Amino acid sequence: MPPWWRSQQPTCCAFARAPLWLACCALRQVRPSTGTPDQKESLQVTARASAMDARWPTEPANFERTARSLLIEAHAFAARLLSLLERRACPQVAEGTLTGAHTLWSEGGQCTLRLLHYPPTEAHDPTVNADASRMWRAGPHTDWDCLTLLFQRLGEGGLECASNPNAPGGIEGGWVAVEPVEGGIAVNIGDMLSRWSDGRLYSNLHRVRLPTPAECSPSPRSRYSIAFFMQADKPVLIESEKHEPITAGDYILHRIASNF
Numbered sequence: 001m002p003p004w005w006r007s008q009q010p011t012c013c014a015f016a017r018a019p020l021w022l023a024c025c026a027l028r029q030v031r032p033s034t035g036t037p038d039q040k041e042s043l044q045v046t047a048r049a050s051a052m053d054a055r056w057p058t059e060p061a062n063f064e065r066t067a068r069s070l071l072i073e074a075h076a077f078a079a080r081l082l083s084l085l086e087r088r089a090c091p092q093v094a095e096g097t098l099t100g101a102h103t104l105w106s107e108g109g110q111c112t113l114r115l116l117h118y119p120p121t122e123a124h125d126p127t128v129n130a131d132a133s134r135m136w137r138a139g140p141h142t143d144w145d146c147l148t149l150l151f152q153r154l155g156e157g158g159l160e161c162a163s164n165p166n167a168p169g170g171i172e173g174g175w176v177a178v179e180p181v182e183g184g185i186a187v188n189i190g191d192m193l194s195r196w197s198d199g200r201l202y203s204n205l206h207r208v209r210l211p212t213p214a215e216c217s218p219s220p221r222s223r224y225s226i227a228f229f230m231q232a233d234k235p236v237l238i239e240s241e242k243h244e245p246i247t248a249g250d251y252i253l254h255r256i257a258s259n260f
Contacts, residue, residue, distance in 0.1 A: 088200070137210055160177050
């Protein structure tokens with residue numbers, strides 16, 4: 001684990017003014033799907049105007065510059081993907097609606113970069129913890145956004161997605177590993193885009209399993225990943241034929257309330 005990860009004071013506050021979660025989410029998010037806390041901690045950067053003022057980590061010294069650069073590149077790539085999906089997935093919207101709905105550093109911006117650390121812990125060991133068989137690094141869930149870009153490190157697997165999203169509960173067909181690929185980015189459809197598209201695009205269940213005993217040999221290992229969440233700006237109205245209109249801001253608040 002990088003020494004700067006724990007060098008900052010953990011921060012936690014209400015979502016309306018919380019741009020940054022730093023380690024405070026460790027073992028605190030209890031997934032409805034499992035009833036146990038996710039075995040992870042995270043640092044979150046929300047690209048909203050003034051959201052990060054006086055809140056950027058001071059170590060490493062180039063963190064802010066690097067994070068801003070990654071946000072710009074990830075946002076541009078996600079916008080390109082949305083432009084390719086829009087016509088078939090959301091025929092009811094005007095051209096450019098999806099890409100125009102997502103901005104960086106605006107007053108209503110909700111696009112987010114999250115650095116994730118899944119630490120090794122004896123809580124994973126069934127000989128130490130009888131509940132280990134019910135524990136996950138991240139329990140089964142769907143993302144709330146339109147698109148997620150996930151950057152994984154080689155040799156640090158564990159991500160799995162439901163193989164049949166059409167099945168009841170999404171898991172009838174079992175799970176498929178999404179292994180890290182050199183230079184690759186895992187792309188996931190989120191609930192917001194699934195709603196916007198009236199289900200033409202599926203928001204698939206996924207999870208991060210605990211490492212197997214073989215993967216822990218000769219010693220347990222951490223997993224690190226970075227997720228970029230392409231979330232529409234707060235005032236944007238999500239409209240479709242099958243669902244009541246809702247602003248993107250209210251939609252995210254509703255999802256947070258049901259998960260924390």
